[in-house]
Amino acid sequence: MSDVRAAVMQAPRTLEVVEFPWPELEAGAVLMRVSLSGVCGTDKHTYRGETKQYAGTPHERELEYPLICGHENVGVVEAVGPGGAVDSDGRELRVGDRIVPGANVSCGACYFCLNKFPYYYCEHLVDYGNSLNCKLPPHLFGGWSEHMYLLPGTPIFRVPDELPDEVAVLTEVMAVTHGIDSARALAGTLGATPFGETVAVVGVGPLGLCHLIKARLVGAGKLIALDRFDSRLRLAEEFGASLTINVDSVDAAEREAAIREHTGGLGADIVVDCSGIPQTFPECLRIARYGGIVVEAGAFVDLGPVDVNPNSEICTKNVCVIGVGGETSTSYVPAMRLMASNLDRLPFNRIVTHRFPLEGAEEALEVAQRDGAMKVVMDPHRNGSGAE
Amino acid sequence: MSDVRAAVMQAPRTLEVVEFPWPELEAGAVLMRVSLSGVCGTDKHTYRGETKQYAGTPHERELEYPLICGHENVGVVEAVGPGGAVDSDGRELRVGDRIVPGANVSCGACYFCLNKFPYYYCEHLVDYGNSLNCKLPPHLFGGWSEHMYLLPGTPIFRVPDELPDEVAVLTEVMAVTHGIDSARALAGTLGATPFGETVAVVGVGPLGLCHLIKARLVGAGKLIALDRFDSRLRLAEEFGASLTINVDSVDAAEREAAIREHTGGLGADIVVDCSGIPQTFPECLRIARYGGIVVEAGAFVDLGPVDVNPNSEICTKNVCVIGVGGETSTSYVPAMRLMASNLDRLPFNRIVTHRFPLEGAEEALEVAQRDGAMKVVMDPHRNGSGAE
């Protein structure tokens, strides 16, 4: 069998395409031919070598080079290790099955695993494209590669036939949006009706947009989007945003006023912070309605503390906050179902804006931060070096 | 001011158009010009005088003739009593405002009212078109009338501009579907992921169809519809049903097998019983998955008991049941928002299949039970007697 080509971060700011030997599969492992692999916001910090000072989760802080990035993946089963492997429904996987693999592997033996907490709470979590480097065989622990090696115990999710790859590649991001579900469940116990509510999303890059889409598809009412890029706000509108605000052209007081006006004076029932910077957190507390809920799902990089007033912004305003640090394994399949049954109603095919071959990984990282880009993906079997 | 014309049930099987004097408004009352008023499944029993033996709720059993039916209403504020009245957001109502009034008025002083339970739990609930007859002035307590008198304390819900009358008239029915919300909240505490689940609806007349639509709009995955009328099943498909079964041509064992096959062998996560007959209740328990939830929202007429096995159908199967006997006042506005934001994605304008003038009330009752009809409504300001 031929070698496997992958884009490797050899060291900070050094990205090159490397060939690895075709891996041998241990029992329970799966080899996946990668169809598409997303570029995540934090990959840029990894590229810059800023993992120690900035990286948000303990797992990310420990990462070592060389590394193959890519934890938002969709692909096809190329081979299954001895003894076979099952999908998340317990059904045997076969060569040719289209799959989305979980972005992490949990240990099954720590307090959180043994007590049925979300799998990403695991005390010994390993992350594809992150804490799993490519120093030792079988090397292929990231999606920016022609093939990817899935360790035994990796949750593997079958892709519905009708869901195209360029939508399925969003599954992992969509599986991070469970803060919406928690916010709604909590709201239901605080006196609020659990649908038709106003949801504001601060920062509608890929993660924020997926939150907005999730809110839309689970029956939110008005949707509000804030961002500094107009291209993102336009896309949010196409997914149903009824109010969009460019934060570079509207100051904080005006933003709050606009949101109150749009909500009959109340403010947003649920606010999702996906900006990636800490300064938006207090703003989220302020634009929430009295008794509202803020989901903090975007602060994956440690940029220091901000001022929060426990009296006026939390206690006497009855505001709740839900911190979300990863995606639940149980959300992948429902997320794919939700997207599949709404393909004809929402422009999912416009979310992936750029596709790069392995040689274009560096450019992909740059483009992903710019106006005009939403989700940028690697397409490892494409030739050439530029975007499509 | 001119008299007000209304379709009056003078006695069982005696329906005629009667003129009432223009009412004088007490403080807090509102006079609504009726735009459309729905025909409900149980109205036929009222017409036949079967309220004592069949009627489901204690309130309905007490009803007396003469009566103006019609509790699913949309209209326009014609006049406001001294001191004014507010909508459900606390905003002052003005002449010309388009509104959906609550179907019931609660007392505010009983155990259930004082403890914030759903308003229809009220121990002294009065129902428009039901327990509120038209014997005494101001008479106009039902929607099958040119104008309707809304008592002080009636919850009044403002209709979004973009929502046409023929969709707004479905609001009350849609507000009965909170069993879906409860089922989902409960599922979330039992280990299930609260979106993307399979929902089966048994009986997709207007109430069942609204449950299916609600499930669709709050992010369910696969939708299954069962009915004896093909016209209803076709409409369910247009709202997203992925499996439809005509119960007259497929027997119970085959139905269960088809549902299991459609759900990977599991059965439906949530089953909603809207058939109106008790025999479907045990079937609902059977087509639910292990650990699934059954919403009993359609047994509004007492047709006696059925056999239920507490061991195999409930206890050891871990099945839950949620009984729903009315609509929550807090669901009206969210329901309108949900429909308004999905007008371009789902064929809401096809749900009202027939519109009758007051003179056609009797025919409307007949048509409402037939294949080919979904929601039949009264259009009190239309002339003539036939359907449109």
Place this chain on the structure above:
Amino acid sequence: MSDVRAAVMQAPRTLEVVEFPWPELEAGAVLMRVSLSGVCGTDKHTYRGETKQYAGTPHERELEYPLICGHENVGVVEAVGPGGAVDSDGRELRVGDRIVPGANVSCGACYFCLNKFPYYYCEHLVDYGNSLNCKLPPHLFGGWSEHMYLLPGTPIFRVPDELPDEVAVLTEVMAVTHGIDSARALAGTLGATPFGETVAVVGVGPLGLCHLIKARLVGAGKLIALDRFDSRLRLAEEFGASLTINVDSVDAAEREAAIREHTGGLGADIVVDCSGIPQTFPECLRIARYGGIVVEAGAFVDLGPVDVNPNSEICTKNVCVIGVGGETSTSYVPAMRLMASNLDRLPFNRIVTHRFPLEGAEEALEVAQRDGAMKVVMDPHRNGSGAE
């Protein structure tokens, strides 16, 4: 090492003490010296060979003789297999640790296991003292034995130092009471305040009593107990029952009237059915308040269907039902903590009424059904044959 003595059901109605060879431990297995092992209500059916016609769960129906009963266990780690084993907190187990083992082992690879449902939902569940017979080595799959073999993957729960064996042996039963938690969570979304509610328990044998105790310890208000044995009702009173009713001396109408009087006319907020017979299920629906919740946790034996009226008893009464078919693995440790911190406030030491040596297993089964007995346990290291 010496042989291990166990009480074995060789065939229906044939119970004898048998010696088995000291087992060799596979990797991940644990050998537990049994301190106490409870006699469960359904064990009598197993003894009578009535498993095919009566047994409630699919697992139980498959059971084969010879069998060592006993799935409610407390003991001490005697040996740990190669590679070690961890408790439910992920901490290494050592010889001498006092433990309660889970009553079941789940497969980890089926739909329910992979999706974080309660462990007893597992499609391939094996039950100690039930589906796990003692035909083949290592034989020791039940607690009515001096030692018990715990398979790899068995959840193992550490016993708090202050919790005596005769209370710890109740842990498994207490872990079945999660219906109380679900009922409360559901009530909280239906408008009820989630503490201080009235809980009625129908059938206060060990399972019912544990539900009553759980309700008491999680802050229920009034507690009502119904049973046919006065000794049980007296014990329920000691745990806080404010109203007790002997169903043999008070007829159904009077019972309902007494419960309404005790609850200001409302009925019980939560009713738990632990009678073991189906006839009580409709009674539970009737004594629940309007909008109340019934937990069906006792119908573990299939005694056929009963009449249920979906209209008056469920739909228009807004009653919910929660079926509970087993114990959650995540409840064992919290249950032990709850009992440990209330040892000085409630008479837990009075729940185990009889202790039998292995030779007395048959008598233990008889005694367990009688007035005067609450929890009967086997004490495998005691000599003699009579109760203590």
Place this chain on the structure above:
Amino acid sequence: MSDVRAAVMQAPRTLEVVEFPWPELEAGAVLMRVSLSGVCGTDKHTYRGETKQYAGTPHERELEYPLICGHENVGVVEAVGPGGAVDSDGRELRVGDRIVPGANVSCGACYFCLNKFPYYYCEHLVDYGNSLNCKLPPHLFGGWSEHMYLLPGTPIFRVPDELPDEVAVLTEVMAVTHGIDSARALAGTLGATPFGETVAVVGVGPLGLCHLIKARLVGAGKLIALDRFDSRLRLAEEFGASLTINVDSVDAAEREAAIREHTGGLGADIVVDCSGIPQTFPECLRIARYGGIVVEAGAFVDLGPVDVNPNSEICTKNVCVIGVGGETSTSYVPAMRLMASNLDRLPFNRIVTHRFPLEGAEEALEVAQRDGAMKVVMDPHRNGSGAE
């Protein structure tokens, strides 16, 4: 009828006993003979005239002198206005009934009232002893008075016979502890088992102690208390605290270490902040376990912002925060039931440490802040001026 004596804050730092005329009752009003009335932590700020700069809620900021403090009350119905009045169960109130009145009156006509949110969310809330001053007749709007005038619409809660006044006076405070219920409901949707959890309370003055007691009575496992007064920590121990920490003698790092050690390295599942100062809020975020919940229920005075890190303390730690700004009307009766059924198990009679006559109001305010005091109450019908 004789005049009514009350302790009146005439202006900042000016407290004197004043006589008011016996009031005439409007329809729906109730006159209550005050048995006991609590001194609340924020009353001191009112006394000092610091309401503008410090007061936490908008209602409190608007308060005007002269004022009769006292919103934690228990008393006896002295007279009922024309037309009668009902308790929270809808039962007619009679002269001589022992009652706890709600601390606030909601308008019934704003967005929050009309949509069944907690009553204290009301946009036009009036507070006894706070926003309701005593300038105009009938004057008697606070509990530091021989009699108190309860406006029509005041929720009124009947006191169980077995609950003594010195415990019933804690009801309002106990009704603020619903954050525990919300935290638990939320935890149940995040994967945690909803009982037996570790609860830490930071600041165990009366509000904190009531949270600790509530946690204890609804089935929490380990209880941890932090305070700067040893007398408070000792009382917390008597109510079940398994770890107490004096924050003046143990620094922050050691506190966190002690809590981790006490919880197997995890941290507290639920942390309740009742310190009244903002600096403890970040500490609460830190001592919570990964995925834990912080209830901010004590920041009723605005003492400015603190540093919060949205990355490490919320997002990637999956921590949730629940802000609680008042007491729910639906919690009063369940709270009284809970206390009544545990009178013999917990030393409720030790919570009220000092009782003052009206003449001692000023001293009462001083004593309430000191070591050695827990709840200080006014006893308006006592003679003399010193504490008892």
